[in-house]
Amino acid sequence: MTVLVFLDPAHDDGRLVDATQPQLLATDLGATRGDGIFESMLAVDGTPRKEQAHLDRLASSAAALDLTVPGADAWSRAIRTGLGAFAEAEPDRTHAVVKLVATRGVEGAGQATAWVQVAPVPAATLAQREAGLKVLFLERGYDSTVAQRAPWLLMGAKTLSYAVNMAAIRYAKAQGADDVIFTSSDGKVLEGPTSTVLLAYDRDGRRTLLTPQLESGILAGTSQSALFVAAKEQGWELGYGPLEPHHLLEADAVWLISSIRLLAPVLSLDGQELRTSAALTAELTGLVERFV
Numbered sequence: 001m002t003v004l005v006f007l008d009p010a011h012d013d014g015r016l017v018d019a020t021q022p023q024l025l026a027t028d029l030g031a032t033r034g035d036g037i038f039e040s041m042l043a044v045d046g047t048p049r050k051e052q053a054h055l056d057r058l059a060s061s062a063a064a065l066d067l068t069v070p071g072a073d074a075w076s077r078a079i080r081t082g083l084g085a086f087a088e089a090e091p092d093r094t095h096a097v098v099k100l101v102a103t104r105g106v107e108g109a110g111q112a113t114a115w116v117q118v119a120p121v122p123a124a125t126l127a128q129r130e131a132g133l134k135v136l137f138l139e140r141g142y143d144s145t146v147a148q149r150a151p152w153l154l155m156g157a158k159t160l161s162y163a164v165n166m167a168a169i170r171y172a173k174a175q176g177a178d179d180v181i182f183t184s185s186d187g188k189v190l191e192g193p194t195s196t197v198l199l200a201y202d203r204d205g206r207r208t209l210l211t212p213q214l215e216s217g218i219l220a221g222t223s224q225s226a227l228f229v230a231a232k233e234q235g236w237e238l239g240y241g242p243l244e245p246h247h248l249l250e251a252d253a254v255w256l257i258s259s260i261r262l263l264a265p266v267l268s269l270d271g272q273e274l275r276t277s278a279a280l281t282a283e284l285t286g287l288v289e290r291f292v
């Protein structure tokens, strides 16, 4: 089942509501304009993973949209309320998706609408982690320097306007693929619609993890960032692009990494088979599963 907790100044720990009943006004700018932000984090045994990193990114998305949202403490209390209610309703589930959403609120009200949603991890997400992904390169249509020139495009913010990202995944599915890696108009590898691109080179005893340049207009992934810290301690070398498609085709393994699906191996790109490594996937997944 899904648990919903609204952040409400009259309720310190958040206001638990019935998720099967309407809760949002139709004039909410989140619904009418997609004007808002969100985060998705994994919770294991009732504890959110990388909570501070998600709260920090929520705050930076809010700043990019010039949106005033509740503070980190209010979010944390609402998350605890939501996870408590979820554990009562679903005592056998160890894992949950915790989604934080804040919109610009009802037109004219000048106050954000904010809530926490706790729900089971979709079975399809887990299946993709196991099976791996056939991926298409799709162009995003912007060059890799647009984020600096045009901050109003909100390129590095996690906004509610994900219709384009979802359309890209539907396009890939219609072509028989599972997921997408966006490329820039100047030929750089960017990100997945809901994930960060990660590749490994394991050559002559040197093991390197690479991810695209953060400044190329992509969302800074909390999973990639935490993995880089953990991998460095294990002796991996790290690098931030710029990456082009050939770097992925030449890599020893490529993954799409994100908070809920974790590391999903990329099996092919535009129909071309990639090298994969069950050993590297297991090693890095071991690090990812220890995130706190």
Ligand SMILES: Cc1ncc(COP(=O)(O)O)c(C=O)c1O
Pocket: 040, 191, 192, 193, 194, 195, 196, 219, 220, 221, 222, 223, 224, 257, 258, 259, 260
């Ligand atoms: C566009 C985009 N890039 C990257 C990510 C991965 O971020 P994280 O590892 O913080 O989940 C996401 C997550 O949903 C995303 O939507």
